[in-house]
Ligand SMILES: Nc1ncnc2c1ncn2[C@@H]1O[C@H](COP(=O)(O)OP(=O)(O)OP(=O)(O)O)[C@@H](O)[C@H]1O
């Protein structure tokens with residue numbers, strides 16, 4: 001069953017064609033990685049899926065429903081959730097309060113406390129719970145925001161560069177976190193530059209280049225694809 | 239007993255400074271002193287204290303919208319004026335019999351809130367935020383002032399209430415409580431004092447509960463990061479609008495009480511200076527905390543008045559200096575800075591004791 005379906009999605013910023021007739025289908029239960037050079041339009045695709053940007057043309061279907069015209073918060077209620085590229089935690093509030101704000105619409109009282117505790121354990125942030133989120137390390141902020149996104153129990157979790165700024169060990173731990181969530185039934189679409197992470201978690205990989213779907217397949221197929229290597233090399237020369 | 243404790247717990251939380259028996263003990267002491275004070279003072283001084291209290295409501299409205307909500311509004315004085323004039327028009331037309339003045343207070347506050355619903359809907363659902371919100375609210379305030387200032391002619395009246403342009407509206411009846419035999423008139427001394435003090439305590443406690451509730455959590459979340467708040471599924475426009483309307487009602491309450499206190503209201507109560515002063519009180523006190531806002535407002539007002547004796551120009555300069563000092567020394571507010579410092583000392587003390 002397909003959970004998310006993008007049909008002929010187009011988006012222009014002035015003269016820039018950032019999303020060019022993108023077709024993408026996500027199967028329920030898969031971990032799908034979206035890769036591509038800087039400026040390929042990956043984050044913009046997320047913003048289209050979330051309703052922060054509106055496509056010039058095309059449709060977005062989620063669990064069979066056309067959500068193209070829905071407001072962002074309504075899409076969240078349908079079962080979407082996101083961790084942004086730049087960590088979007090509530091900087092001036094404590095770690096605990098960050099999680100409380102994420103959890104409070106589904107849990108109350110003692111149950112809320114228990115859920116916060118469970119999430120703190122899952123994220124390995126128990127000893128940081130009283131800290132102001134703005135003082136966390138970059139990696140911890142990433143985890144906190146992943147935790148907030150996950151706390152909504154989404155059907156589809158969007159992760160924009162979840163391991164940016166993490167050490168190889170932390171990256172690996174994040175990969176395991178994602179796999180555990182996936183094992184519990186969460187579908188994941190992750191933008192990532194870290195190939196070790198992609199290799200660790202991805203069931204399928206889509207390469208985006210100049211706003212277009214450039215290639216799609218397993219990680220081995222993508223790595224073996226000379227055209228893909230060429231666009232990354234081209235980026236390196238530019 | 240457990241119900242009582244439950245309410246007490248809801249008064250405390252990460253959004254408000256002050257918790258535990260020490261804080262509430264001090265609160266009770268201050269309240270007792272405030273209740274006893276008129277018995278040891280004269281009518282004029284008590285009336286002057288009422289005047290200070292009146293302004294605290296508009297300061298709290300700014301604390302809510304700006305300090306907690308993150309939207310700098312210059313529109314609070316507009317709601318102040320609308321409600322003040324509203325009370326005047328209503329009571330001059332319908333008098334004070336049968337407790338109508340109390341109803342007029344409620345209606346006038348409701349008119350200000352209704353106006354905020356319209357303005358807020360346009361702003362928040364039109365996604366006007368940040369600096370632009372400040373500009374729009376300031377424009378509305380100054381437009382109202384201009385408009386009221388040119389209503390001097392006799393053609394400007396609502397029923398029997400003349401608007402009177404820059405001279406303002408006066409001689410509206412004070413708040414009057416119907417009573418068998420003789421109605422109780424709350425002149426601007428002891429009678430009004432207890433009413434305003436009661437309202438102040440009620441509003442302060444209610445706002446503490448509101449800000450420490452899940453609603454308050456969302457409000458500060460929007461201040462910290464509106465995009466993240468929306469992506470947790472909150473329709474932030476609704477939360478912003480509700481906060482704005484509550485703030486407008488509080489500013490309106492200030493306006494009515496001010497009008498009742500002096501039995502007059504003029505367009506300059508919506509002017510530039512009137513719009514700027516509450517910002518200074520709240521910034522100096524500590525905009526992101528209710529208690530700091532209350533204390534800061536009362537202290538700065540008292541200092542301002544004391545200095546006005548030597549000339550109002552000095553007092554205004556003093557306010558400017560105070561604001562600059564705050565920005566340099568304690569950007570989150572001087573009173574809040576001191577309270578946090580006291581809190582840390584108390585924590586160290588209890589640690590050592592325990
Ligand atoms: N709001 C905007 N207005 C105008 N141009 C934009 C906007 N957002 C993104 N762009 C441009 O669109 C292109 C794609 O940006 P996007 O952020 O989607 O890339 P990306 O693939 O996520 O890149 P990165 O890997 O660096 O995060 C870039 O050229 C960017 O400058």
Ligand SMILES: [Mg+2]
Nearest residue numbers: 042043044085
């Ligand atoms: Mg990006």
